[in-house]
Amino acid sequence: MLTLTTTHQTTHACRQSPRPLGLVPTMGALHEGHLALVRRARRENAALAVSIFVNPAQFGPQEDLAQYPRDLERDLDLLRAEGVDLVFVPAPEEVYPPGFDTWVEPGELATRLEGAVRPGHFRGVATVVAKLFNIISPDRAYFGQKDGQQVAVIRRLTADLNLGPEVVVAPTVRDADGLALSSRNAYLTAAQRAAAPVIYRALRRAEELRRAGVQDAGQLRQAARALLEGEPLIEAIDYVSVADTDTLEELDDVPGRAMVSVAARIGRVRLIDNVMLE
Numbered sequence: 001m002l003t004l005t006t007t008h009q010t011t012h013a014c015r016q017s018p019r020p021l022g023l024v025p026t027m028g029a030l031h032e033g034h035l036a037l038v039r040r041a042r043r044e045n046a047a048l049a050v051s052i053f054v055n056p057a058q059f060g061p062q063e064d065l066a067q068y069p070r071d072l073e074r075d076l077d078l079l080r081a082e083g084v085d086l087v088f089v090p091a092p093e094e095v096y097p098p099g100f101d102t103w104v105e106p107g108e109l110a111t112r113l114e115g116a117v118r119p120g121h122f123r124g125v126a127t128v129v130a131k132l133f134n135i136i137s138p139d140r141a142y143f144g145q146k147d148g149q150q151v152a153v154i155r156r157l158t159a160d161l162n163l164g165p166e167v168v169v170a171p172t173v174r175d176a177d178g179l180a181l182s183s184r185n186a187y188l189t190a191a192q193r194a195a196a197p198v199i200y201r202a203l204r205r206a207e208e209l210r211r212a213g214v215q216d217a218g219q220l221r222q223a224a225r226a227l228l229e230g231e232p233l234i235e236a237i238d239y240v241s242v243a244d245t246d247t248l249e250e251l252d253d254v255p256g257r258a259m260v261s262v263a264a265r266i267g268r269v270r271l272i273d274n275v276m277l278e
């Protein structure tokens with residue numbers, strides 16, 4: 001497994017790579033959710049690159065950039081064991097050298113949900129993803145449904161700017177109690193960890209109601225919200241959304257597909273999750 005830190009070496013190595021080449025972009029602190037993406041990408045491609053980069057541009061000034069968990073040696077061991085060919089681990093100055101002044105600004109899609117609570121977040125995501133696609137030129141890039149709005153933004157970005165790679169989306173990997181795996185779960189205390197599965201229960205509640213024939217999106221949101229409000233360790237609910245899967249506009253009624261998503265804070269830990277209504 002090649003571990004490279006410069007864009008120049010990485011582009012050079014990827015140009016020589018067998019095809020198809022898969023890419024799994026990550027911020028490290030790898031867990032089974034990341035590894036599910038890596039395994040799928042490994043099966044579907046002749047070569048596999050993974051990036052590990054805690055992208056400062058997608059963190060707000062009050063967010064957890066400095067505390068974000070990092071364990072490069074463990075991550076590299078895990079990736080080696082999965083048969084990854086190349087890992088790109090750039091320093092921030094390699095991605096954003098002095099004088100860097102060009103950004104990819106996603107449109108309306110990125111102003112909703114996470115974008116409303118985290119201004120600039122998707123500009124940072126879109127910029128780094130466009131850069132990674134240019135540096136690595138993958139044939140396929142793999143993302144998790146866990147970050148549902150990110151998937152919508154990246155699909156839009158890839159189509160709008162003709163970036164090239166096929167965007168492949170893999171299902172959310174959860175713990176046995178339903179909590180979506182996330183690097184940020186490491187911040188939870190034992191009591192907070194025990195309370196956190198309420199987020200998935202709230203999403204499931206909306207899903208069950210929809211399956212029972214309820215099409216009124218307001219009723220689905222209210223049912224999910226009621227569960228969250230019943231958990232005292234949930235300190236803030238940023239949103240409970242029932243939205244169009246492509247535009248993420250809030251729906252009034254749900255005759256067909258929709259994404260139900262939640263962002264809520266337990267202590268200082270902000271957790272997001274979603275389910276798709278089919």
Ligand code: AMP
Nearest residue numbers: 026027028033143144146147172173181
């Ligand atoms: P991150 O390191 O948090 O930026 O995540 C890297 C990639 O892994 C993103 O495409 C995430 O959506 C995906 N991912 C994170 N957690 C999960 C999970 N529990 N299940 C599936 N994919 C995930």
